[in-house]
Amino acid sequence: MSADTGRAPRDPAADERLESSAAKPWLSSYPPGVPATIDPGAAGTLVDIFDDTAKRYPDRPALESFGRRMTYGELAGHAAAVGSWLAEAGIGRGDRVAIMLPNVMAFPPIMFGVLMAGATVVNVNPLYTPRELSGQLRDSGARTIFVLENFAHTVQAVLGEVTLDRIVIVKPGDLLGFKGGVINLVSRYVKKAVPAYDLPGTISLATVVKAGRAAPRVPVRVTLDDVAFLQYTGGTTGVAKGAMLTHRNVAANVVQCELWLRTGMGDGPHIMVTALPLYHIFALTCCCMVLVRLGGCQLLIANPRDIPGFVKTLQTRPFTCISGVNTLYNALARAPGMKEVDFSKLTLCVAGGMATQSAVAEAWKRLTGKPIVEGYGLSETSPVLSINRLDIEAFTGTIGYPVSSTEVSVRVGDREVPSGEAGELCARGPQIMAGYWNRPDETAKVMTADGYFRTGDVAVFEPDGALRIIDRMKDMILVSGFNVYPNEVEEVVAGCPGIAEVAVIGLPDERSGETVAAYIVRSDPALTEQDVVAWSRERLAPYKVPHRIVFREALPKTNVGKVLRRVLREETAAPQT
Missing domain, CATH: 3.30.300.30 (ANL, C-terminal domain)
Structure with a gap:
C-alpha cells in the first residue's frame, strides 16, 4: 500500500492493458506487471543479451552436464574462441553453420560462437538419416558442420551429395575437463556408441577452441535483422523448409517470456532442467535463451530417453524449473526413484510442443505439488505465442493468453469469428519469422494479406481471452x-x-x-x-x-x-x- 494515499500503487502496465482490453480481451487476464506491448529491439541482439549476462554474472553457473559446471565467464570464453575460429576461416554474416548435437556441454558455446561470428545457425537433429541430413544441408547451403562423433558416420554417408568445407568433430565430454576424457572413453569403448567413420580432414573441437583463443577477436556487427537461425520444419504444409528467425524475432520472444516468467519465478538464480533437445525451438528459446537472459543455469540432459539415468541426475540437486512435453512428464511421473527427488525449490513446470494430457498433468502435480503450465507456439513463431499464468492452481487444458505485443485472430477463411466460435488460429507479432528460406511461395501460403501467420491449428477463445486448441487443420502427426x-x-x-x-x-x-x-x-x-x-x-x-x-x-x-x-x-x- 502507498504510505501517503492508502491506495495500492498504480500499475502502468495495467493502465496500458485496460486501454486495449476491448479489442484484446486476453489483456485483462494478464498477471500484474506484464505490459500489453514491448519494444522488440530494446534488449538488442542475441549476442548483446549473452554478452550482457556474461559481464554481469561471470562467476554464476551457466551450464551443468555430467556433474560438471561451466560459469558464464567460461562459456563466454569458449564461445568467443569458436567465433574467432570461424571468423579466421572466413565465415561471417550470411553464412550458414550446421550444428548436429544433442544436449552436451559443447552445444551452447558452439551456438553462441556461431552467432558472435555473425553467421546463421542451422539446427540439425542428430538422429536424422543420411537422406534427411542431405536434404537439409543442400537446402540451407551450410558448408561447415559441428557434429557429435557418435553421428559422424551419417555425415560421411552424405559427402557425395553435399559440399562441406569444414567438419568439426565434437565428443560428448568436450569442455568437461578431466572428467570429459573419461566420458569419451566410456562412450567409445564401453558403450560402443561411436560407429566407425572415415572423414579425412576433420578438426576436433579442442583444436578449434585452442586456435580460436590464439586468434584475435574481431568484433562483428550483428544487427537485429540478421538471420540467427534457420529452424527447419514442415510448417503447416508438410514441405521441409527453414524458418528464418532473425535476432529480433528470437530476442523479442525472450523478452516476452521473461516478463511473463518473472511474475511467478522471481529473480532467481534459477536452474532449468533442459531435457528437450536444444536443436528444437522450444528448448532453444524457452530453456537456453530465456535462462541466459535471467542469468540462470541449464542442467543439460544429453539422453532423456534414459529415464533411470535422468532420474539419478535429478536426485543430485534441487532445481527451480523444468520444461518438457507430455511424454516426458508422463515417463518421469511413473519412473521409480522420482519420490526421492527434491522438489522444494521447484517454481515452474512448463509444457509445450504437443498437447498435455490431463491425466499426466494430474499425476505430475501429485508427485511434485506443482501444476504443469502449458504454452503454445511453432518454429515459425520463435516459438511462444501464448502461455498460461504461472499462478494457476491446477492444469487448465488451455494454451493460455497471447504474450505481449502479440495479436491473435481466430478465422474461418479471411473472416474473423467471434469468441467461442472455432476457426484457424492466426497471429502476428515481433516473434513471427521473416519467412521461409528461399521459399517465397511457401511463405505466401501461410501469411494473410494483413500480415498474420496462419498456424494451421483450429482454436477457440474462452470468455477470459484464453485460447483452447481444438484440432489441427492439416494431417500432421505429432x-x-x-x-x-x-x-x-x-x-x-x-x-x-x-x-x-x-x-x-x-x-x-x-x-x-x-x-x-x-x-x-x-x-x-x-x-x-x-x-x-x-x-x-x-x-x-x-x-x-x-x-x-x-x-x-x-x-x-x-x-x-x-x-x-x-x-x-x-x-x-x-x-x-
Whole structure:
C-alpha cells in the first residue's frame, strides 16, 4: 500500500492493458506487471543479451552436464574462441553453420560462437538419416558442420551429395575437463556408441577452441535483422523448409517470456532442467535463451530417453524449473526413484510442443505439488505465442493468453469469428519469422494479406481471452512433440518393393501422444510388416517410422483418386462390432 494515499500503487502496465482490453480481451487476464506491448529491439541482439549476462554474472553457473559446471565467464570464453575460429576461416554474416548435437556441454558455446561470428545457425537433429541430413544441408547451403562423433558416420554417408568445407568433430565430454576424457572413453569403448567413420580432414573441437583463443577477436556487427537461425520444419504444409528467425524475432520472444516468467519465478538464480533437445525451438528459446537472459543455469540432459539415468541426475540437486512435453512428464511421473527427488525449490513446470494430457498433468502435480503450465507456439513463431499464468492452481487444458505485443485472430477463411466460435488460429507479432528460406511461395501460403501467420491449428477463445486448441487443420502427426508429415513418410514407404499404395495417418498413443500408422496395399503378398519397418528405419528418423502396419485390399479414395486419410481415421476410431 502507498504510505501517503492508502491506495495500492498504480500499475502502468495495467493502465496500458485496460486501454486495449476491448479489442484484446486476453489483456485483462494478464498477471500484474506484464505490459500489453514491448519494444522488440530494446534488449538488442542475441549476442548483446549473452554478452550482457556474461559481464554481469561471470562467476554464476551457466551450464551443468555430467556433474560438471561451466560459469558464464567460461562459456563466454569458449564461445568467443569458436567465433574467432570461424571468423579466421572466413565465415561471417550470411553464412550458414550446421550444428548436429544433442544436449552436451559443447552445444551452447558452439551456438553462441556461431552467432558472435555473425553467421546463421542451422539446427540439425542428430538422429536424422543420411537422406534427411542431405536434404537439409543442400537446402540451407551450410558448408561447415559441428557434429557429435557418435553421428559422424551419417555425415560421411552424405559427402557425395553435399559440399562441406569444414567438419568439426565434437565428443560428448568436450569442455568437461578431466572428467570429459573419461566420458569419451566410456562412450567409445564401453558403450560402443561411436560407429566407425572415415572423414579425412576433420578438426576436433579442442583444436578449434585452442586456435580460436590464439586468434584475435574481431568484433562483428550483428544487427537485429540478421538471420540467427534457420529452424527447419514442415510448417503447416508438410514441405521441409527453414524458418528464418532473425535476432529480433528470437530476442523479442525472450523478452516476452521473461516478463511473463518473472511474475511467478522471481529473480532467481534459477536452474532449468533442459531435457528437450536444444536443436528444437522450444528448448532453444524457452530453456537456453530465456535462462541466459535471467542469468540462470541449464542442467543439460544429453539422453532423456534414459529415464533411470535422468532420474539419478535429478536426485543430485534441487532445481527451480523444468520444461518438457507430455511424454516426458508422463515417463518421469511413473519412473521409480522420482519420490526421492527434491522438489522444494521447484517454481515452474512448463509444457509445450504437443498437447498435455490431463491425466499426466494430474499425476505430475501429485508427485511434485506443482501444476504443469502449458504454452503454445511453432518454429515459425520463435516459438511462444501464448502461455498460461504461472499462478494457476491446477492444469487448465488451455494454451493460455497471447504474450505481449502479440495479436491473435481466430478465422474461418479471411473472416474473423467471434469468441467461442472455432476457426484457424492466426497471429502476428515481433516473434513471427521473416519467412521461409528461399521459399517465397511457401511463405505466401501461410501469411494473410494483413500480415498474420496462419498456424494451421483450429482454436477457440474462452470468455477470459484464453485460447483452447481444438484440432489441427492439416494431417500432421505429432510424436513426442516432433512434427511428422504423412507426405514424407508415404513417399519413403511407397519406395519399398512390394507396395502398391500407402496412406499414413496418426493414431492416439499413450506414450508418445500419437504414433505413425501406415495402411498398405501390397503388390507382393509375401511382403511383411518387418520388411516395411526395416525399409523405413534406414530412411527415416526413429520417430517417423510407422509403428503400426495395416495391410488392406484397397484404400478409401475420392472420385478423383485422392486417398481419404480422414476415412481411415474414422474407421480406426469407430467401435468394433
